[in-house]
Structure formats: structure tokens, C-alpha cells
Amino acid sequence: MPIYTYKASGPDHCRYCMNYFERQQKLNAARLTQCPECGAPVRRVITAPTLARPAPSLSEKNIGDKGFTQYRKLEKGVYEKTIGKGPDIIRDDE
Ligand SMILES: [Zn+2]
Structure with a gap:
């Protein structure tokens, strides 16, 4: 109510x-x-309205379900995909 x-x-x-x-x-x-x-x-x-619901959690499953891609840093300038539809590896060309 x-x-x-x-x-x-x-x-x-x-x-x-x-x-x-x-x-x-x-x-x-x-x-x-x-x-x-x-x-x-x-x-x-x-x-x-009061925002009673907590923010959605950023679990890997949640991120994938929402269509985002998450990466984790492997080394300087190199990121490996943990979940999502993006490329598997991202490299900084700097
Ligand atoms: Zn009164």
C-alpha cells in the first residue's frame, strides 16, 4: 500500500x-x-517514491544477462573477457 x-x-x-x-x-x-x-x-x-530496492548486483551472470560485457585486467593494456558478447581480448595499443 x-x-x-x-x-x-x-x-x-x-x-x-x-x-x-x-x-x-x-x-x-x-x-x-x-x-x-x-x-x-x-x-x-x-x-x-522511495527507492526501497537495492541496486542490482553486478554479478557476472547479471552483467551477461543485461547484455554488457565485463573484462578483467590481465596485464597492462590487456583485458580478458569474463562474460558477455564482446571480443575475448582487448588490447590497448598505447
Ligand atoms: Zn490537525
């Missing part, structure tokens, strides 16, 4: 709604129009 943030929209407010407060509501639930504590008019505030 998403969490919505509300804030008093007018001059009337209580300690509860003078700053932001959050309510967990179903997506299709009617939005609050009044503070549940004091009845003052409130408005819903749009907040950025």
Missing part, C-alpha cells in the same frame, strides 16, 4: 498536521481532506 503525505492547507492546524504526516492508504482510497486529529483542511503532498 502506498503511503501518502498530507499537510494542513490553511491557517488552521494542530500539532499533528502543522507539519507533514503520513497515511498508508489503498491506491483507490479517497484522499483525506481533513486532519484526523483536528478536522482542519489538509492537502495531499506529492513526494518522490
Whole structure:
């Protein structure tokens, strides 16, 4: 269930709604129009979604699955492919 943030929209407010407060509501639930504590008019505030998911792991399988190619350094200027569709060896011509 998403969490919505509300804030008093007018001059009337209580300690509860003078700053932001959050309510967990179903997506299709009617939005609050009044503070549940004091009845003052409130408005819903749009907040950025929280990035709760951790970043995808950079395992070799993951990299290959996403179509990337990963190399590991063999020696100076020479890289060997560990996974992916790219060339097997990359050489720096410097
Ligand atoms: Zn209030």
C-alpha cells in the first residue's frame, strides 16, 4: 500500500498536521481532506517514491544477462573477457 503525505492547507492546524504526516492508504482510497486529529483542511503532498530496492548486483551472470560485457585486467593494456558478447581480448595499443 502506498503511503501518502498530507499537510494542513490553511491557517488552521494542530500539532499533528502543522507539519507533514503520513497515511498508508489503498491506491483507490479517497484522499483525506481533513486532519484526523483536528478536522482542519489538509492537502495531499506529492513526494518522490522511495527507492526501497537495492541496486542490482553486478554479478557476472547479471552483467551477461543485461547484455554488457565485463573484462578483467590481465596485464597492462590487456583485458580478458569474463562474460558477455564482446571480443575475448582487448588490447590497448598505447
Ligand atoms: Zn490537525
